[in-house]
Amino acid sequence: MSNTSNFRQAFREAKTQALIGPNVIAKALPYVGGGLVLTALGTYGGLGVIRSNPQLFFPTFIGAVIVELILFFVAQNVAEKGNKGLALPLLATYSLLSGYTLSGLVFVALGQKGVGIQGIGLAALSCGITFIAARQIGSNLSEQDGMALTKTINIGVIALVVVCFAQFGLAMFGVYTPNWLEIAISGLGVFLFVGASVVDFYILPRAYSDDQYLPVALSMYLTYINLFVFILRLLIAINGRD
Template identity: 75%
Template sequence: MSSSSNFREAINQAKNQALVGPNVIANALPFVGGGLVLTAVGTYGGLFVRANNPGIFFPTFIAAFVLELILFFVAQNVAEKANNKVALPLLATYSLLSGYTLSGIVAVALGTTGVGIAGIGFAALGCGVTFIGARQIGSNLSESDGMALSKTIGLGLIALLVVMLVQVVFRMFGVYTPGWLEIGISGIGVFLFVGAAVVDFYILPRAYRDNQYLSAALSMYLTYINLFIFILRLLIAINSRD
């Protein structure tokens, strides 16, 4: 959930600012698309390793996850300085690693009756529809509405992160979330990241200059990857009920 820190930082930068990067989203979109393609490649690679060399999947998953976290903070820092020649390969590698770690939940979705490849396609379609709607709504938010929504979604993401950390701790002790609660958490996650997608179109042109398009691309990428994950989690939870 590194997206929550990225999101809060963008809100802080955008406070009381007019547009500083009117073209930053347009500049960022090709890189968001490229990152998502690389993520799909990484996911396919993870599924391949999982199917053909299951013994090495878990250790490589952990290694990829740790490296992914490190790359996020390094790439974010470099991209904010508009050092795009250095940031681009870092973000490309980050996208591939993100796909590799994403293969875990994708494998679960493929193995869940009622989800499968159709559910994965539905999650991807949901992200696309969200993008279209969010672009129209977020670009036309007033100053007061935009900041109010930004703060609300930011607080919601912090709460969601806390809940997920509690889930991880409980699982370490063999306590798993009941199905109804998992559905609720996943549904709230979907709602929050749909809201984050709307906020991106308001916040990013106020937080980043046009030449900081890779920072904007990273923020949008994280929003849609997390939305995809929570839609999948919701579908898995709904179809896994006893």
């Protein structure tokens, strides 16, 4: 779900590195876009399963989550080693699975009064605006500010991942987060992944060379897909208040 491991490795490598990949983000962007398109297709497929065969969705969702977690570490490792021929299909499969696991949240949003397709569009638009702003801010951070922000966001994302896994585990036993707490967690998630988008533009060109665009694409993909998820969660939580 998160790019925590990417943060840790990039932070370690960037501590003593100058800018080594000035064009790596530009090279990664087509793959980020392709991954997001595949995620949309996976979400569309998941929505189809929910509507046509809802009893099948939950077991396939659990299976997809498990495979997605495994595939993340495998794809990341392969991408880091520069095996592009194997990394690309792995990343494509990961993107499709991400979309499938996201379809449950999108289904809830579509049925939520005050959210619907407009809320989904707003979440996507917000990600685009964040990208534009983050590119300007992150590319111009000083070394001191950039490293401080990276460390802070890293710690925050780790804490958020722990909380989200706890939420997921409790939900499996029918224990759900109170709405006020869901708003707080979702708001924190939005804040952290907006910060992560800024960090990407600072840290990634210092941690990866221009030829290492696939791990950079994976890191950026995770940042924006998680930002989208937490914006959508926040909209659902706010509009679900009594």
